[in-house]
Amino acid sequence: MSLRQEHEIHTRRKGRNVGVGLMLAGFVVLVLALTFTKVTSGDFELPKAEELR
Structure with a gap:
């Protein structure tokens, strides 16, 4: 079980x-x-409650 080399497009995406x-x-x-x-x-x-109307 060997590791595959990363494809060139994955390197660019990364x-x-x-x-x-x-x-x-x-x-x-x-x-x-x-x-x-x-x-x-x-x-x-902070805005006052009276000014919110």
Whole structure:
């Protein structure tokens, strides 16, 4: 029982998947950083119940 060599198309797909995964992780980090910055700034306030009407 020998291991087969990985086909060339799988190598390219793996590289593309790693790239897409890194871009997705970067986007998530960016959104979290922007959210953290917005929440920790002094001008952030939750809307009051009276203003929701």
